[in-house]
Amino acid sequence: MKNRNGETLNMQRIPDMDKESNPTTPLNVEAQDYNPHEHRNRPHPTTNAETLIHMLKGSLGTGILAMPNAFCNSGLITGTIATVLIGILCTYCLHVLVKAQYELCKRLKVPILSYPQSMKVALEQGPTVFRRFAHISPIIVDGFLIVYQLGICCVYIVFVATNIKQVADHYTTPLDVKIHMLILLVPLIIINYIRNLKLLAPFSSFANVITFVGLGMILVYVFNDLPSISEREMFGSVRNFSLYFGTTLFALEAVGVIIALENNMKTPQNFRGTCGVLNIGMVVIVILYIIVGFFGYVKYGPEAAGSITLNLPMDAVMAQCIKVMFAVSIFITYALQAYVPVEIMWSTYLDHHIKENKLFWEYVCRTIVSLVTFILAISVPRLGLFISLFGALCLSALGIAFPAIIEICVLWPDKFGPCKFVLLKDITIIIFGCIGLVVGTYISLFDIIESFK
Template identity: 45%
Template sequence: MEYKLRAATKTTSLLHTPTKNINSVDTVLHLVATTFFQCGQYKCETNGVPVTALVGSTTPLVEKLAPEDEEMGYNPFEHRKLSHPTSDMDTLIHLLKGSLGSGILAMPLAFYNSGLLFGVLATFVIGFICTYCVHVLVKCAHILCRRTQVPSLGFAEIAEAAFLAGPPAVQRLSGVASATINWFLGIDLLGCCCVYIVFVAKNLKQLYLDQEGGLGTYMVFVVIHTYGEVTDQQNVSGDNSLTESYMAVVDFYTDDHWDLRIYMVLMMPVLIAINMVRNLKYLAPLSMIANLLIATGLAITFYYIFSDMPALETRPNFSTWHQLPLFFGTAIFALEGIGVVMPLENNMKTPTHFVGCPGVLNIGMFVVVTLYTSVGFFGYLKYGDETKGSITLNLPTEEVLAQSVKVMIAVAIFFTYALQFYVPMEIIWKAVNHRFGAHKLTAEYIIRIVLVIATVGIAAAIPNLGPFISLVGAVCLSTLGIMFPAIIELVTFWEDPGLGRFNWVLWKNLAIILFGVLGFVTGTYSSIDEIVREFGTNIE
């Protein structure tokens, strides 16, 4: 059987540019993939062709696939030229670090929206489905690498290669599939940046308004703020900086309970300054610092969670049907890490061990799901109806140790904003840079400033972080992490090797797609409904 493929080096996606122009994007994508798990970047060369780390289809696809006997004889792993391949243990550590972001802090709120028993069962089910979809994606990547005789493929490349090699009816959609993945990843990461701003601002406000110590105690917090911010709010990453010190001084002398949006605006100059850094190597050390701070903050949080634990009977096993979409969106947002999968697998010394049995992926995801479930279960059991968007918001405000968690998480999130910002910035810049001629540098700085202001504006418009996190999770991650792997497998298997007896591959993937659509629709509807109700209200 012969599959017709065309060269994919033009404009079939936002990142489709000639190979010679993709080095900076590879650097960006490799480092962002390691935001929470490595200080530095992976470097992977495949027969002189850089491997796309996360998104974008920049590796040229062959015009025509090899005959079946050649295809079966081609081993893509033997053709990967890795300067620094990672061992199984290294990859496991990276997977854990990449998956254990600050989204874990929102899991108690997810359990508040589900109930204890249902939350445990549903979290493991979602974790299983997410893990299985990663298996599907990696398996399809291996098959398509053999068909196209390319050593490795990125996420968007996998989709494009699958559609190009699929039934004639879907071949013309290859560019759409690749571009959709790039767009959704960009939207997801910009959404994360908005989440980080709300996270920092709300925690900052609570920290200082609750601080009732003397001037000496206050000065300690000002010094801490000078090096990193203190925040408390819901999910994923945060920020911190000298702006926080300024805000702290203002609050101290004015005792004014400002609106949350004012804190966001005051943070903006620092965010703009940090995101003017165009070379990621200067931000690489921040990844290591963020990892250490998150780990320490989580350990302290567990210390408070296990103090004076109430009885199980005090919490419901099931919440309400209306709240379940919020649980789904938050859980998917926290658990889904499909963006880092292909960079990790592409850089392994023994990539077949990634999805083997037990395999690096299975071990890592079991640990991740267990830890997320534990934080959600015990966090909700501890605080019940008082559970807030981030578990750190429930920590005692009168204890310095508890407040230090806010500092740690805020600093980690602040550092993460700049790294996450790079991918959508590079995607957008690659699409528009040809328009600016000799003024490219100035134009790039202006676009960076506009994007930062836009994220602050969105965060100010949606200050209730809970439904916003659910919205991001329901829209982007349910699509990227659940629906797309199933679609890719269907297209890849449609003609060769086929859909199996009774078309079981078809029915299985339709069920997975339906599950993703259910989360997409219900999570989006519920989140938007709550955002509309909360829009314009003052934050206490």
């Protein structure tokens, strides 16, 4: 499966564990010489260079296209500094999560733990106040993952319909964007019926190529007749910063992708470290996002839309080609994103309860997922606010707060360093993540409601 930007994911949710490797094994039993990296059985592991390419390729999607709108909410100076800081925070939290999962795997003597498993196992052995939540923590993590993936699918539907509308309106009688979404409904359901993702592999490769080409064509428009920087706001309002935060977090944070990439590496020990794949990849990604966000806002100012493609001229053939290219790319990726909530809901919660006609009910599940994303998208066709909402709501928890909670539990009770520095640091991160979740979600929902008045 792939992430929101078309990145290939390995969706092995539950690793095979024998009785000696049960995830409920006490974590205070020291793992001797067990190295999880040596026991991972990957038929086609990726090299360091391939992993880095996957990271970079995965960053060039709807997230980066929304960065000019994010800078519009933050201002040029605030946006540049904050993007660097958020990039550092996201990278650090990913380091924390990968390191904590590695330690849990060592203690349990298993090669891989999924994110929900890691949370459950960690809470079981953490502070007493956390242990009561251990049994429901996988459901909570899965819930955030499902909501986030459904949110991505909603963003995709709005993105495709809005871009197609701009092109179609130039040649035919203008139609409401909701009509274009309705036209897309049946194709979305059909493409979501594809159960074997290998069938989509050639189309996904094509989507990745046109995404790269399309982004290069967009930069041609951005740097053509660029206005003076002095014409733009240097600092945005405090209120709008929460919208910037949600959008940037949506663009930068890819916790599921990072875990999948690290799990599929030939030399996972090279993923972390000062000059590891993660740091190099995130540095390049942050620089790309700042370039697109900064100059995209300089170019289009307060008119910067939820996707920079919507700011391109409607009557220019090259701009129309860009919009169609990205619409096709994102449409293909919808099936891969919708696969994630289907996989979680069907394999984890539904499959073992259904005894007959499983294939039929799986298709029913896939249809319902498509219908839910369509209903949400047609109810709130606000691309920028959608991106900000789901970034703040889900990624503040999945990408920031949860990794810090897991680290506290892994290091509990006496491995926090001098003056319990790590504990204080993790508590600060958790508070920051919770504030981002609450404030960002509230402001996004408020603006969505206000946009209908």
